Amino acid sequence: MITIVSRYSLHLCLVLSLFGCGESNSVKPGEATLAKADAAASDSPEVILFATKSLYNGAKQKDHAWIATSREIAVAEKALEAGDLAAARQAALRAQLTAQASLAQANLESQAWRTRVP
Amino acid sequence: MKILVALLVVFSVTLPALADPEADRLAFAEFYLSRFPSIELQAHKDGAYALDQAKREQWLEMEDFPPYEIAVDEGELLYARAFDNGESYAACFDQGGLGIKxxxxxxxxxxxxxxxxEMALNLCREKHGEAPLDYAGxxxxxxxxxxxxxxxxxxxxxxxxxxxxxxxEAGKQFFYERRGQLNFACSSCHLQSAGGMxxxxxxxxxxxxxxxWPTYRFxxxxxxxxxxxxxECNEQVGAEGLAQQSPAYRNLEYFLTYMNNGMTLNGPASRK
Structure with missing residues (x-):
């Protein structure tokens, strides 16, 4: 019985997710922040950076942060210090995109890894 | 339908309790045996040098004058040196700490x-009033x-x-999880593509x-x-590396070493 359950555990999870039972109905913190970050895309570099750092920290907490995100955050901060708002905004948006992708990766991989076990 | 859903929920909740490391290890070993049918499992302790004869010969020549030799000699002196309270590392380990890795x-x-x-060594130091050593030092x-x-x-x-x-299980998940901008898992390179270039x-x-391990890398x-x-591996795929001896890396080492059960230790070693 144990072997059967182990063998079909992935299938069970997939079925559960179809029924909508595999996930909590509550909004995850990362997703809420993603929505805020999308809304912030039209905002100032400071606002974009603030939202992006929240995304980045979310990915970091899941051990899924990307080097590109911290690098672009650093570029944006340096541009802000220099008063170059256009460059800061551009770098902040790049950081935001990579932070969103890293968090999406973390969420997807929390289950997808099981498909790779021999 | 409600019964079916309830059963599925029960199964999903109990899944972690059903983890079977030995079944994992056997499947892991079987994977490499079928991928490299002409290579004995034990030969993989030499890493890529088990897979390419030319590289192996170059490596064996390097091993004639092993670059880690000085580290072993200095480590022996360091190991024998008494702490300020008169105790030494030997007091913290079975068999005096020799042949226990x-x-x-x-x-x-x-x-x-x-x-x-590494952590056991630092715990030993702290127990005897010594400052912990830098894990990267x-x-x-x-x-x-x-x-x-x-x-x-x-x-x-x-x-x-x-x-x-x-x-x-956490270590196992880390091993199979894709991460970084290149979207690679440990298993992407060293399981799925093992033997490839x-x-x-x-x-x-x-x-x-x-x-x-530890290994002298040129x-x-x-x-x-x-x-x-x-x-290094994490950074090569664009992921931020974690701290040495972080819980995630210790769990990864735990899983990986369990997968290596039965393999012969041959450290320290040298690699490119």
Missing amino acids: QNYPYFDIERSEVITL ELMGNLTAYMAYTSRGNKFAITVPPEGLSAY LRAEILSASIGHATH KWEQIGGLHKRFI
Whole structure:
């Protein structure tokens, strides 16, 4: 019985997710922040950076942060210090995109890894 | 329908309790046996040098004058040096600490965490009033090189008690999870693509990945531990590396070393 359950555990999870039972109905913190970050895309570099750092920290907490995100955050901060708002905004948006992708990766991989076990 | 859903929920909740490390290990070994039918499992302890004869010959020539020899000698002196309270490392380990690396890492039930050899050394130091060593430093490299040297020829015998299953599962998840901007898992290179080429390098099999640490890597120009290599691997795929001896890396080492159970220790070693 144990072997059967182990063998079909992935299938069970997939079925559960179809029924909508595999996930909590509550909004995850990362997703809420993603929505805020999308809304912030039209905002100032400071606002974009603030939202992006929240995304980045979310990915970091899941051990899924990307080097590109911290690098672009650093570029944006340096541009802000220099008063170059256009460059800061551009770098902040790049950081935001990579932070969103890293968090999406973390969420997807929390289950997808099981498909790779021999 | 409600009964079916309820059963599925029960199964999903109990899944972690059904983890079977030994079944995992057998499937892991079987994967490499079928992928490399002409290579004995034990040969993978030499990493990529088990997979390419020309590279192996070059490596064997380098091993004639092993670059880690100085680290072993200095580690022996360091190991024997008494702490300020008169005790030494030998007081903290079974068999005086010699020939024991095959039992690390282990799951400490009281502390509820994985203890690696490096961490055990620092716990020993702290117990005797000494400051912990830098995990990335030369002294830790030398100490572990000596301890690995005294364990050569022994075979990994890692155990996973029921209390350690969640740490084992976390390490397993880390190994198979894609991460970084390149979206690679440890398994992408060292399981799925083992034996293939990444630029000019041959991708080694994970079945031998825990046997030979610490290792003198010529690109590092120093001896370093397995966690240093984890950081390097993560950064190579665009992921931020974690701290050496972080819980995630200790769990990864726990899983990986369990997968290496039965493999012969041959550390310290040298790599490009």
